[in-house]
Amino acid sequence: MNFRFTISPIDTESARRELQTLSAGGYVSFEGWVRDLNEGQEVTRLEYEAFQELAVKEGDRIIGEAMRRFPVKHALCIHRVGSLGLSDMAVWVGVSSVHRGEAFDACRFIIDEVKHRVPIWKKEHYRSGDSGWVNCERCAAAPLHSRAAHSPVEDSLVEQSHAEHPHDRIALANPK
Amino acid sequence: MSKLRVYGLILAGGLSTRMHRDKAALKYQGKTQLDRAFELASRHLTNVFVSVRADQTLDPMRAQRPMIVDSVAGDGPIVGIRSALIAHPQVAWLVLACDLPFLSDAVIENLLRERDSVGFATRFAAAYKSAHDGLPEPLCAIWEPAAAKPLADYQAGGGHCPRKFLIRHGARLLEPQDARALDNVNTPEEYSQALAALDNAIPMQLKIQYYALMREQAGRSEETLETAASTPAGLYEELVARYGFTLSRDQLKVAVNSEFSDWSRKLEEGDAVVFIPPVAGG
Numbered sequence: 021m022n023f024r025f026t027i028s029p030i031d032t033e034s035a036r037r038e039l040q041t042l043s044a045g046g047y048v049s050f051e052g053w054v055r056d057l058n059e060g061q062e063v064t065r066l067e068y069e070a071f072q073e074l075a076v077k078e079g080d081r082i083i084g085e086a087m088r089r090f091p092v093k094h095a096l097c098i099h100r101v102g103s104l105g106l107s108d109m110a111v112w113v114g115v116s117s118v119h120r121g122e123a124f125d126a127c128r129f130i131i132d133e134v135k136h137r138v139p140i141w142k143k144e145h146y147r148s149g150d151s152g153w154v155n156c157e158r159c160a161a162a163p164l165h166s167r168a169a170h171s172p173v174e175d176s177l178v179e180q181s182h183a184e185h186p187h188d189r190i191a192l193a194n195p196k
Numbered sequence: 197m198s199k200l201r202v203y204g205l206i207l208a209g210g211l212s213t214r215m216h217r218d219k220a221a222l223k224y225q226g227k228t229q230l231d232r233a234f235e236l237a238s239r240h241l242t243n244v245f246v247s248v249r250a251d252q253t254l255d256p257m258r259a260q261r262p263m264i265v266d267s268v269a270g271d272g273p274i275v276g277i278r279s280a281l282i283a284h285p286q287v288a289w290l291v292l293a294c295d296l297p298f299l300s301d302a303v304i305e306n307l308l309r310e311r312d313s314v315g316f317a318t319r320f321a322a323a324y325k326s327a328h329d330g331l332p333e334p335l336c337a338i339w340e341p342a343a344a345k346p347l348a349d350y351q352a353g354g355g356h357c358p359r360k361f362l363i364r365h366g367a368r369l370l371e372p373q374d375a376r377a378l379d380n381v382n383t384p385e386e387y388s389q390a391l392a393a394l395d396n397a398i399p400m401q402l403k404i405q406y407y408a409l410m411r412e413q414a415g416r417s418e419e420t421l422e423t424a425a426s427t428p429a430g431l432y433e434e435l436v437a438r439y440g441f442t443l444s445r446d447q448l449k450v451a452v453n454s455e456f457s458d459w460s461r462k463l464e465e466g467d468a469v470v471f472i473p474p475v476a477g478g
Contacts, residue, residue, distance in 0.1 A: 052478045068477075069407060069408060070407075070477070071405070071407055071451070071470055071472065073454040074451050074454050074455065074456070074470070074472075075477075077454070077455070078456075099477060099478075110478065111477065111478050131478060134477050134478060135475075135476075135477050135478040136475065137475070138475060138477045139407070139449075139451075139470075139472050139475055139477075140475055140476065140477030140478075141407060141408035141409075141473065141475060141476050141477075142476045142477075143408070153408050153409040153473070153476070154476035155473075155474035155475070155476045156408065156409040156443060156447075156473050156474050156476075157409065
């Protein structure tokens with residue numbers, strides 16, 4: 021299974037090793053972190069839960085789509101569930117490929133699709149003492165499933181694709 | 197003196213406290229109670245109105261129908277009945293509660309026919325006798341204009357129950373054709389039973405799992421439920437009545453047996469159903 025859940029911190033080192041293959045010349049990964057601010061509210065922690073039986077099927081389908089779309093060697097996505105504190109890693113995506121371009125593309129594709137399709141939910145706890153299910157309460161007016169592209173959820177995580185960001189962790193190993 | 201015309205009045209202003217949601221919006225066979233009652237009355241009468249509280253006039257479901265807004269103080273159906281009698285004092289009113297899912301054309305026809313046959317002998321109202329206690333059912337009845345004044349006096353004297361009013365003043369009582377015709381639906385359990393009876397379906401056991409916001413609103417993460425809902429759409433309707441879920445169906449996806457499913461899929465005994473609120477992974 022190329023899409024997995026874990027209740028303990030994501031072991032990126034061993035996940036990365038799973039992607040290694042002699043023909044791979046590049047490796048791209050994405051980490052989603054718990055950020056301290058979302059839509060003006062100070063976040064103190066998050067709770068993730070998933071409908072795991074369906075989530076792993078849908079996650080595997082997404083990775084399968086990515087592999088068909090982009091000629092990559094291996095792809096893996098690990099999502100954490102349970103209670104997470106600030107800066108904890110909620111999700112990890114790793115892709116290895118012959119050249120870097122398709123690895124970046126596939127990595128981006130996988131995280132975007134996972135956010136929109138996999139039955140995972142998060143509850144934000146705020147400094148005010150309040151809490152709320154992201155996309156279900158404050159955003160209840162707009163049907164999420166019909167919404168395109170980026171959800172506000174993305175803002176609660178560190179965006180790895182911005183190179184200037186101090187937390188940038190896109191890793192490109194052995195570039196060619 | 198010629199016979200007075202009859203207008204229809206659908207009572208849909210109740211607070212639905214036991215149902216935990218607007219009863220008028222409950223659906224049977226894909227149609228809201230309000231629409232079902234309104235259409236039923238409209239098949240027999242030309243002028244039909246929805247009785248609403250002043251704060252309901254902007255509700256889109258009600259506002260698409262002609263409305264009679266409460267114009268007298270007080271609580272309960274007596275306010276709607278009095279407001280109608282005041283708004284059109286020259287007509288009699290076929291008053292129907294919207295929460296009587298078993299009402300049929302035959303019931304309405306019979307009520308109108310009986311009123312005609314006795315003419316003005318029906319001084320205040322013609323009402324069906326409840327199959328349960330034999331008392332008049334004031335919310336499936338024809339109220340005559342002559343009732344306006346005594347009804348006002350009754351309310352001024354502290355009365356608020358139209359049934360007691362009819363008992364005290366004497367209504368022409370009719371036997372309902374079928375014992376269940378006047379059963380009303382006040383609780384989520386009664387709603388489930390009514391859905392089952394109307395669909396004439398055999399109840400089946402389903403396993404339902406709840407996640408995230410819906411788990412919190414249902415107060416449980418899973419349950420085995422006996423239901424007559426034949427599709428996920430019908431099941432969700434039933435569960436909204438039971439738990440007051442705040443998410444509308446178009447915000448959800450549904451899975452049956454751990455795979456995404458269509459809302460109109462035919463459910464089978466033992467199916468595992470999961471409603472999927474807007475996701476927020478990553």
